[in-house]
Amino acid sequence: MNTTIMLFLVQDGITNGAIYALLGLALVLVFAVTRVILIPQGEFVTYGALTYASLAAGQMPGTAKLALALGIGAFAFDLFVARKALHGRLIVRSALTNIVLPAIVLALTVYFAAQKPPVAVSIALSLVIVAMIGLYLYRVAFQPLAHTSVLVLLIASVGVHLALQGLGLLFFGAEGQRGPAVLSGGFTAGSLRFTGQSLTVYSITIAFIVALWLFFGLTLYGKALRATAVNRLGARLVGIRTTLSGQIAFLLASVIGALSGIMIVPITTLYYDSGFLIGLKGFVAAIIGGLVSYPLTAVAALVVGLVEAFSSFYASNYKEVIVFMLLIPVLLLRSLAAPAVEEEKD
Amino acid sequence: MQGRLPIIVFALVMAAIPFVPGMPPFWIVLLDNIGLAALVAMGLVLLTGVGGLTSFGQAAFVGFGAYTTAVLSTAYGLSPWLTLPLSLVVSGSLAVLLGLITVRLSGHYLPLGTLAWGLGLFYLFSKLEFLGRNDGISAIPPLSIGTFKMLSPGSIYYAIWVAVIVSALLTMNLLDSRTGRAIRALRRGHVAAEAFGVHTPRAKLLVFIHAAVLAGLSGWLYAHLQRAVNPTPFGAQAGIEYLFIAVVGGAGYVWGGVLGAAIVVVLKEVLQSYLPLILPGSGQVETIVFGIMLVALLQLAPGGLWPWLMSFLPERTSGKKPDTSLKLEQRPRAPGQSGILLQVDKARKQFGGVVAVNNVSFDVQAREIVALIGPNGAGKSTTFNLITGVLSATSGSVSVLGKKVDNAPPQEIVKLGISRTFQHVKLVPDMTVLENVAIGAHLRGHSGPIASMLRLDRADEARLLAEAARQIERVGLADQMHQLAGSLSLGQQRIVEIARALCVDPMLLLLDEPAAGLRHMEKQQLAKLLRDLRDGGMSVLLVEHDMGFVMNLADRIVVLDFGTKIAEGTPATIKTNPEVIKAYLGVAA
Numbered sequence: 001m002n003t004t005i006m007l008f009l010v011q012d013g014i015t016n017g018a019i020y021a022l023l024g025l026a027l028v029l030v031f032a033v034t035r036v037i038l039i040p041q042g043e044f045v046t047y048g049a050l051t052y053a054s055l056a057a058g059q060m061p062g063t064a065k066l067a068l069a070l071g072i073g074a075f076a077f078d079l080f081v082a083r084k085a086l087h088g089r090l091i092v093r094s095a096l097t098n099i100v101l102p103a104i105v106l107a108l109t110v111y112f113a114a115q116k117p118p119v120a121v122s123i124a125l126s127l128v129i130v131a132m133i134g135l136y137l138y139r140v141a142f143q144p145l146a147h148t149s150v151l152v153l154l155i156a157s158v159g160v161h162l163a164l165q166g167l168g169l170l171f172f173g174a175e176g177q178r179g180p181a182v183l184s185g186g187f188t189a190g191s192l193r194f195t196g197q198s199l200t201v202y203s204i205t206i207a208f209i210v211a212l213w214l215f216f217g218l219t220l221y222g223k224a225l226r227a228t229a230v231n232r233l234g235a236r237l238v239g240i241r242t243t244l245s246g247q248i249a250f251l252l253a254s255v256i257g258a259l260s261g262i263m264i265v266p267i268t269t270l271y272y273d274s275g276f277l278i279g280l281k282g283f284v285a286a287i288i289g290g291l292v293s294y295p296l297t298a299v300a301a302l303v304v305g306l307v308e309a310f311s312s313f314y315a316s317n318y319k320e321v322i323v324f325m326l327l328i329p330v331l332l333l334r335s336l337a338a339p340a341v342e343e344e345k346d
Numbered sequence: 347m348q349g350r351l352p353i354i355v356f357a358l359v360m361a362a363i364p365f366v367p368g369m370p371p372f373w374i375v376l377l378d379n380i381g382l383a384a385l386v387a388m389g390l391v392l393l394t395g396v397g398g399l400t401s402f403g404q405a406a407f408v409g410f411g412a413y414t415t416a417v418l419s420t421a422y423g424l425s426p427w428l429t430l431p432l433s434l435v436v437s438g439s440l441a442v443l444l445g446l447i448t449v450r451l452s453g454h455y456l457p458l459g460t461l462a463w464g465l466g467l468f469y470l471f472s473k474l475e476f477l478g479r480n481d482g483i484s485a486i487p488p489l490s491i492g493t494f495k496m497l498s499p500g501s502i503y504y505a506i507w508v509a510v511i512v513s514a515l516l517t518m519n520l521l522d523s524r525t526g527r528a529i530r531a532l533r534r535g536h537v538a539a540e541a542f543g544v545h546t547p548r549a550k551l552l553v554f555i556h557a558a559v560l561a562g563l564s565g566w567l568y569a570h571l572q573r574a575v576n577p578t579p580f581g582a583q584a585g586i587e588y589l590f591i592a593v594v595g596g597a598g599y600v601w602g603g604v605l606g607a608a609i610v611v612v613l614k615e616v617l618q619s620y621l622p623l624i625l626p627g628s629g630q631v632e633t634i635v636f637g638i639m640l641v642a643l644l645q646l647a648p649g650g651l652w653p654w655l656m657s658f659l660p661e662r663t664s665g666k667k668p669d670t671s672l673k674l675e676q677r678p679r680a681p682g683q684s685g686i687l688l689q690v691d692k693a694r695k696q697f698g699g700v701v702a703v704n705n706v707s708f709d710v711q712a713r714e715i716v717a718l719i720g721p722n723g724a725g726k727s728t729t730f731n732l733i734t735g736v737l738s739a740t741s742g743s744v745s746v747l748g749k750k751v752d753n754a755p756p757q758e759i760v761k762l763g764i765s766r767t768f769q770h771v772k773l774v775p776d777m778t779v780l781e782n783v784a785i786g787a788h789l790r791g792h793s794g795p796i797a798s799m800l801r802l803d804r805a806d807e808a809r810l811l812a813e814a815a816r817q818i819e820r821v822g823l824a825d826q827m828h829q830l831a832g833s834l835s836l837g838q839q840r841i842v843e844i845a846r847a848l849c850v851d852p853m854l855l856l857l858d859e860p861a862a863g864l865r866h867m868e869k870q871q872l873a874k875l876l877r878d879l880r881d882g883g884m885s886v887l888l889v890e891h892d893m894g895f896v897m898n899l900a901d902r903i904v905v906l907d908f909g910t911k912i913a914e915g916t917p918a919t920i921k922t923n924p925e926v927i928k929a930y931l932g933v934a935a
Contacts, residue, residue: 151394159641166637280465331459
C-alpha cells in the first residue's frame with residue numbers, strides 16, 4: 001500500500017466519520033433527554049437525503065404529506081389529552097404548530113417541486129419537512145410512553161423504525177437516488193483531491209459540534225435539556241417542562257439526521273433502507289462515547305470511520321464484522337473502568 | 347406456583363389441533379413458527395423481563411443452534427438426534443463466552459453490547475465459507491423416529507410443541523425455586539441480593555445460558571423444519587423482533603412469551619396476506635401497519651398483553667402456608683462466640699475529598715444491642731456499608747470474631763453470620779413477602795438450577811420456605827405472608843427486611859433505621875422483638891433517629907458527627923454528654 005492509497009483511505013474515513021459523529025451526537029442527545037434509543041435516526045437520514053434528491057430532480061417528495069398527516073395526529077393527541085380543560089388558545093396554538101405549519105410547507109413543496117428549485121431551497125425545504133416529522137413523531141409515538149421503561153421505549157422505537165422504513169419505500173421507491181453536490185468544485189493538494197462536498201461535510205460537522213456545545217453550555221433551553229437528562233423528576237420540580245425538552249431533542253435529532261443525509265447523498269447512492277446501517281454506525285460511536293460524552297463520541301466516530309475505511313480495503317468481506325466487534329473491547333474496558341453502580345430499574 | 351391444570355388443558359388442546367377436521371395445513375405451519383418464536387421469547391422473558399438484562403443478540407444463538415446441526419448433519423452425516431445435544435452445547439458454551447463479557451456490562455451498555463455482537467455474528471455467518479456464506483446450507487435431513495420421517499410441518503409440529511411446553515414447565519420450575527428467587531431479585535439491583543449471599547454475576551450468567559440454550563433448541567428445530575439455513579433469520583432485525591415478541595406478550599411472564607409469539611406471528615401473516623387486498627399498491631404496507639400497531643399496543647398496554655388478560659381472571663391470593671414443622675439446619679457457629687463479635691478499628695472512607703467516615707473505632711460484644719446515632723450525614727449508613735462489604739474502606743480494618751475481614755465482598759460477610767437491613771427498603775415488590783424473606787435463607791439451601799428445573803429441590807425448598815414462614819410469624823406479619831411485598835406499607839416493609847435478615851440465622855443483626863415509619867405500638871413490638879433476640883444470644887447494631895426508642899433499647903450507644911466518633915457509652919451518659927448535645931442542638935450546653 002502506498003501513501004496515496006493511505007491518504008485516500010484516511011480522507012474517506014474522516015468524511016464518513018464526520019457523518020457518524022453527527023449521528024452519534026444526535027443519538028446521545030435523544031437518549032440522555034428522553035431515554036429513547038432512537039433507531040429511526042437512520043430514517044431521518046434517508047428522508048432528508050431522498051427528499052432533497054427528489055426535490056432537486058423536480059419530483060414531489062411524499063415526506064411533506066407525511067409531515068402533515070403526523071401533524072394532524074399530533075393535534076388530535078393534544079386535544080385528547082386536554083379534553084377536560086379545552087380552551088381556545090390551546091386549540092389555536094396546537095393547530096398552528098401542528099396543522100397550519102405543515103400545510104404551508106406542503107404547499108411550498110408542491111410549488112417548488114414543479115420547477116426544479118435551486119439547491120438552497122431544496123435543502124431548506126428538506127430540513128423543515130424532516131424536522132417537523134421528528135417533532136410530531138415525538139408527540140404521537142413517544143410522549144405518551146415517556147413514563148415507561150427504557151425497554152418499552154426501545155421497542156416503540158423499533159416500531160417507528162419499521163413504519164418509517166416502509167413509508168420510505170412507498171415514497172421513494174426501491175431504487176437508489178443521488179443528489180446534486182451542495183458545493184461543487186474543490187482543490188488538489190499533492191496527490192489528494194478535496195472536493196467541495198467533503199469540505200462541506202467537515203465544516204458543517206465542526207459547526208454543529210460547536211453550536212451544540214454553545215447551546216448546552218450557554219442557553220437556558222440547553223441547560224434545561226441537560227437538567228432533564230440528569231433527573232427528569234428534579235427538572236419537573238424546578239419548572240422545566242420535560243415534554244418540551246423531549247420535543248427539542250427530537251427536533252435537533254431530526255435536523256441533524258436530515259442534514260447528514262443531505263451531505264452524503266451527493267457522495268453515495270442512498271436507498272430507502274440505507275439509513276439503518278448508517279445510523280447503527282453512528283450508534284457504535286455513541287456507545288463508545290458512553291452515550292454521555294459529546295467530544296468522546298465525535299472522536300470515536302472518526303475512529304469508526306477510519307476503521308471502516310481501512311478494513312474495507314484490507315478485508316472488505318469482514319468490514320461490518322470488524323466495525324461492530326470493535327465495540328466489545330471498548331465496552332469491556334468501560335465496564336472495568338467504572339464498575340456497576342446500584343441502579344433501580346423501571 | 348399455580349395449578350398444573352391450565353397447562354395440561356393447554357397441552358391437550360395443542361395435541362388435538364392437527365386432528366381437527368378441515369384444519370388448513372397452513373395454520374399448522376403458522377403454529378410451528380409460533381412455537382419456534384415462543385422458545386426464544388421464553389428465554390428472553392427470563393433474561394429481560396425477570397432478570398432485567400435486555401438482549402438483542404438472541405437471534406445469533408438461534409443461528410448457532412441451526413448451523414451446528416446443519417453442518418454436522420450434512421457434512422458429517424450425524425443423526426439429528428445426536429446433533430441436538432451438540433447444538434445446545436454449542437449455544438450454551440458460546441453463551442458462557444459472550445456472557446462473561448456481556449453480563450459485567452452495566453446499565454445500557456449491556457443491551458448495546460448484545461446488539462454489537464449480534465450484528466457482528468450475523469455478518470460472520472454470511473461470510474464464512476464452511477457455513478455456506480450468504481447461500482447457507484441446504485439438504486438438511488429431517489428428524490426421524492425409526493422409519494418415520496418428520497417431513498411435513500404437521501409431523502414436526504409435535505416435536506416443536508413438546509419442546510415449548512417442556513421448556514415452559516422447566517422455566518417455571520426454575521423461577522419458583524431458590525435459584526429463581528435470586529434471579530428475580532436481580533432486576534431490583536444487586537446490593538440486596540448480594541447481602542444475602544447471591545453471587546449476582548453468576549446468576550446473570552445462568553439466565554444468559556438458559557436463554558441461549560432455549561434459542562439454540564429453537565434453531566435446531568428450525569433447521570430441521572426448513573431443512574435449510576441461511577443467515578437472514580439470525581440477523582439484528584430478528585433479534586429485535588424476538589425482543590418485541592417478549593415485550594408485547596408481557597416480558598415478565600413465561601406464557602407471555604408464548605402469547606407474544608402467537609400475536610406477532612399471526613399479525614404479520616394476516617397483514618401480509620390481507621393488506622394488499624385492501625390497500626393495493628407497491629411497498630411494504632404491512633411493515634408500516636405493523637410498526638404503527640406495535641406502538642399503539644405499547645401505548646395501550648405498556649406491560650404487555652399477558653398481565654392485561656390475567657387481570658380479568660379472579661384474583662387468587664391465598665397461597666399455601668408452608669409446613670413450619672420442617673426445620674432448617676442451623677448455621678454452624680464458630681466456637682467462642684462470646685466476647686467481641688465485631689471490632690471496627692480506625693475505619694475510614696473517603697469519597698474524593700469528602701471524609702464520610704473518619705477513623706471510627708468501636709466494637710459490638712456478644713448479646714448486646716449497640717446503637718449508632720448521629721445527625722443526618724454523620725456517616726452511619728456508610729459505616730454499615732463498610733462493615734457489610736458494600737463499600738471498601740480507604741483505611742482501617744473490620745474484624746469479626748477476631749479475624750480481619752477487610753474489604754471482603756458482601757457474600758463473604760453474610761457467611762460469617764452478619765446480616766442487615768437497608769435504610770431505603772430493598773425488597774422485590776412483585777414477589778410475595780414469603781418469597782422475599784426466603785431470599786434471606788439463600789445460603790442455607792443448596793439446590794442448584796438443574797435440580798430446581800427437575801423439581802428435585804422440593805425437600806430443600808420446603809425447609810427454606812418453612813424457615814421464612816417462621817421468621818415472618820416471629821416479626822408478626824403472618825397475615826401478610828402471601829401478599830406482594832410492594833403492597834405493604836413502608837413500615838411493614840422494614841419489618842419484612844428484618845425477617846429476611848433473620849433468615850440468615852445471624853449472630854449479629856445490622857438494622858438501618860428499623861423504626862422509621864412505624865407507629866407507636868409497632869415500635870414497642872419491635873423493641874420487644876429485639877430484646878428477645880438479644881436474650882436468645884444475638885447481637886444487634888442499629889442506626890436509628892428515634893431517640894426515645896434508642897435510649898430505652900440500647901445497651902450502649904456510639905455517636906457519630908461528621909464522620910467522627912464523638913462519644914460512646916450507656917444511654918444515661920450519652921444523654922448528658924455536652925458534645926452530643928452540641929452536635930444535635932448546635933449550642934454549647
